[in-house]
Amino acid sequence: MATVQKDDEGFYTPTAEGSTSTPAKDEQPDASKTDLINSTFEVSVTLADQQGDPNSPLYSVKSFEELGLLEELLKGIYAMGFSKPSKIQERALPLLLSNPPTNMIGQSQSGTGKTAAFVLTMLSRIDYTKNKPQALCLAPSRELARQIMSVVIAMGKFTQVQTEYAIKENLPRSVTHITAHVLVGTPGTMYDLLRRKVIDTSELKVFVLDEADNMLDQDGLGDQTLRVKNLLPRGLNAPQIILFSATFPAHVRAFANKFAPDANKIELQNNELSVDSIRQFYMDCKNEDHKYDILVTLYTLLTIGQSIIFCQHRHTADRISQRMTAEGHKVSSLHGAKDATERDRIIDNFRLGKEKVLITTNVIARGIDIMQVNMVVNYDLPLMNERGGNKSEDTRPDIETYIHRIGRTGRFGRKGISINFVHDRKTWLQMEEIEKATGKSIMRIETNDLDMMEEKMKKALK
Ligand SMILES: Nc1ncnc2c1ncn2[C@@H]1O[C@H](COP(=O)(O)OP(=O)(O)OP(=O)(O)O)[C@@H](O)[C@H]1O
Numbered sequence: 166m167a168t169v170q171k172d173d174e175g176f177y178t179p180t181a182e183g184s185t186s187t188p189a190k191d192e193q194p195d196a197s198k199t200d201l202i203n204s205t206f207e208v209s210v211t212l213a214d215q216q217g218d219p220n221s222p223l224y225s226v227k228s229f230e231e232l233g234l235l236e237e238l239l240k241g242i243y244a245m246g247f248s249k250p251s252k253i254q255e256r257a258l259p260l261l262l263s264n265p266p267t268n269m270i271g272q273s274q275s276g277t278g279k280t281a282a283f284v285l286t287m288l289s290r291i292d293y294t295k296n297k298p299q300a301l302c303l304a305p306s307r308e309l310a311r312q313i314m315s316v317v318i319a320m321g322k323f324t325q326v327q328t329e330y331a332i333k334e335n336l337p338r339s340v341t342h343i344t345a346h347v348l349v350g351t352p353g354t355m356y357d358l359l360r361r362k363v364i365d366t367s368e369l370k371v372f373v374l375d376e377a378d379n380m381l382d383q384d385g386l387g388d389q390t391l392r393v394k395n396l397l398p399r400g401l402n403a404p405q406i407i408l409f410s411a412t413f414p415a416h417v418r419a420f421a422n423k424f425a426p427d428a429n430k431i432e433l434q435n436n437e438l439s440v441d442s443i444r445q446f447y448m449d450c451k452n453e454d455h456k457y458d459i460l461v462t463l464y465t466l467l468t469i470g471q472s473i474i475f476c477q478h479r480h481t482a483d484r485i486s487q488r489m490t491a492e493g494h495k496v497s498s499l500h501g502a503k504d505a506t507e508r509d510r511i512i513d514n515f516r517l518g519k520e521k522v523l524i525t526t527n528v529i530a531r532g533i534d535i536m537q538v539n540m541v542v543n544y545d546l547p548l549m550n551e552r553g554g555n556k557s558e559d560t561r562p563d564i565e566t567y568i569h570r571i572g573r574t575g576r577f578g579r580k581g582i583s584i585n586f587v588h589d590r591k592t593w594l595q596m597e598e599i600e601k602a603t604g605k606s607i608m609r610i611e612t613n614d615l616d617m618m619e620e621k622m623k624k625a626l627k
Contacts, residue, residue, distance in 0.1 A: 215578045216249045222277040222440060223578055225255035232258045237323035238288055242281070245319055251278040251577070253431065254285075260429040261286040266370070266405035268428035270377070270421055274440045275411045275572025276534070276579075283373045283407050284316050287347055290370040290405070293325040296344040298364050301404075302373040303352050303393065305386055307332045307505065308512050309532040313375060314349045321347075331355040331364075334505040352380065352389035359396040366397055369404045376531045377408035378417045378565060381424060384552040394424065411572060412438060412565040436604035438568050443575035443583055444625040445607040447596055450588040456544060457485065459586065459612055463542070464494055466622055468521040470539035475525060475570050477545035482524045485544070489524075496522040499529060527551060531569045538574045539626055541583040543567070546595050562595040564602045582625045584610070 215221040229242055229250055250258070253273035261269055261282065273279055287300035302317075304310045310332050317328055329343050330336055331350025336358075343364055348355070358364045372394070374380040380390045397404060406425040413421060413432070422428070450456045460474065467474075476482045479500040486498035497520045499511045514520045516535055523529075527547060547566035549559040574581025585607065587593045600607050610618050 212578045216251070221578075222253065222274050223251045225250045225252060227255050233262050234258070234285060235289060235324075238285055238320060240323045241288075241320040242285075244322060247281070254278050254282050256431055257282045258285060260431075261405075261407065262289055266290070268406040268408075268425040269431075270408045270413070270425055270428045271431045272410060272413055272433045273431065274433065274438065275569060276440065276576035278577065279409045279411075280313060280316050280375070280532075280534075281320065283375065283409055284313070284320050286405075286407060287317070287371050287373065288321050288324060288326060291324075291326065291346045292368070293346070295368055296327070296346075297368040298343060298345060298348055298366065299368050300347045300371040300373070301331075301355065301364075301369065301393075301397075302347070302349045302375065303355060303380055303390060304349070304375045305351070305379050305531060306528055307335075307351060307508065308529055309375065310349050310351055311509070311512075312532065312534060317347050317349065331358055352386050352393050356389060356393045356396070359393060367402075369398060369402075371407065372397060372404040373407045373409070375409055376569075377410045377421060378413050379410070379531060381408075381417050381420050382552070387420070391424075412568055414565055435602070438603055439571060439605060440575050442578060443571050443581045445571065445583050445585070445605060446610045446622075446625075447585040447587055447607050448610050448612050450586050450612065452588055456586045456588055457488070460485065460542065460544065461489065461492070461494070462612075462615065463584075463618075464489075464522070466619060467540055467542070468495075469623075470626075471515065471518065471521050471523075471535065471537045472540040472542060473523050473525060473529070473538055473570075473573050474542045474544050475527070475530065475547070477526070477548065477551060479526055481545065482526055486524045494522070495520065496524055498524040500526045501528050527566055527570075530566050530573070533573055534576055535573070536576050536579060538576070539579070539581050540622075541571050541574050541581070543570060543583065543585045546585060546587075546592060546599070548595070560591065560595070562599050562602075564599060567599050568603065580626050582622055 215223045216225065218224055227250060229239055232250060253271060257269060257271050260267065271279065287302065291299045302313060304313055310330065314328060314330065326347060327345040328347045329345035331348050331354045333354050340363055348364065374390065379385045381387050408421055408425050448459055450459055476485065479502050482498045482500050486496050489496045497511050499508060515523045518537060547563040547570060549561045549563050552563060571583040574583065585596055587596050596607060610621055
């Protein structure tokens with residue numbers, strides 16, 4: 166059977182029909198000596214349990230066959246190793262695929278398979294005999310746009326789909342006409358291509374916003390996204406609009422309802438916003454400097470799997486990464502001030518597992534899917550004043566960004582832990598507010614007893 170493997174860059178790529186991913190005999194690991202094989206087996210066993218538990222967001226009663234998908238797409242899904250749909254896929258797909266097409270506002274916890282739901286919709290609605298853009302998808306970062314594209318290509322492996330990026334520096338300025346069926350990108354570049362009429366929208370069928378609350382928030386990418394929508398067909402020719410996110414705060418909901426009128430809605434309760442497989446902790450640090458010391462102490466634990474460390478500012482990410490590197494630790498930093506090629510290289514190396522610790526800002530707080538990430542550290546808690554706009558005084562915690570940040574671990578049933586560093590009364594109160602808003606308790610980990618710290622964290626990951 167044909168398979169789709171994660172390639173050299175950690176993205177999904179199809180292998181040739183009939184090929185297998187079995188390594189040559191002398192490269193085959195001895196199952197008794199490595200825990201790689203055991204842990205994969207354990208993960209698929211617990212996944213089967215979770216997909217059979219009605220309370221799990223991974224649960225479904227139906228099979229993919231029952232969701233009304235094209236044969237070619239079923240082949241694509243199985244080649245990716247999916248066996249059963251998750252709850253959001255089971256609930257959303259029949260609504261997304263029904264005719265006449267209806268808009269959708271869909272919410273489901275991080276790491277529960279929203280991407281497959283909208284990618285399968287895009288691929289299902291394309292008329293492959295027409296070489297014109299038919300599905301546009303916007304995401305908040307180039308990293309996420311590239312990841313979504315890898316899913317489009319993997320799921321569409323058995324279709325004739327043609328794809329193109331609408332992200333800065335991935336498309337020559339000289340391009341005048343795009344014939345690809347699916348375009349994935351960020352709003353600024355997509356707007357530019359539409360404005361210059363490089364994208365012909367006469368056959369457009371689907372318009373997707375991933376991380377929709379961020380894409381519609383006036384403090385986020387709201388203006389740019391609206392400018393894109395204003396250049397799309399209206400009335401009877403308007404595309405089906407699909408908004409997905411793990412969070413939809415009240416102040417964005419009203420706008421989302423206007424943006425995607427008469428939509429089918431799948432919503433979560435506030436106490437369901439994050440998955441239970443992520444155990445949340447905090448560490449009491451004495452002051453800013455002590456946070457750095459604790460991070461260095463944690464290094465051995467951070468590198469058992471892979472970790473993402475979130476900071477408030479780019480310069481903090483760079484400073485910590487330079488200091489740790491100088492002290493002999495292997496870490497890398499990623500943020501919006503780096504150029505595109507460097508950003509791609511850093512995230513690709515991290516996806517591949519070549520780097521174990523990534524120090525970053527909110528730029529990759531959303532959507533990034535790397536299964537091996539088992540720890541997230543909030544070196545600085547996310548604050549409302551980082552959202553943009555002129556709100557430097559607003560030091561309330563940014564609950565949505567917190568939920569997305571910790572959701573970089575615990576993907577699709579895996580275990581993960583998150584650790585918040587608190588170092589004064591203000592950060593303590595901010596964390597309390599997060600705890601209240603999410604309805605999940607955050608447990609203390611002692612910072613002065615290393616063995617105990619290690620034991621608690623390892624136990625949470627078992
Ligand atoms: N039905 C399935 N069976 C097995 N694995 C799946 C299934 N659906 C999705 N996955 C895998 O689960 C992981 C998480 O999926 P995805 O990235 O779509 O989550 P998400 O809900 O979009 O999360 P986020 O809110 O963080 O963007 C991916 O690695 C994906 O390949």
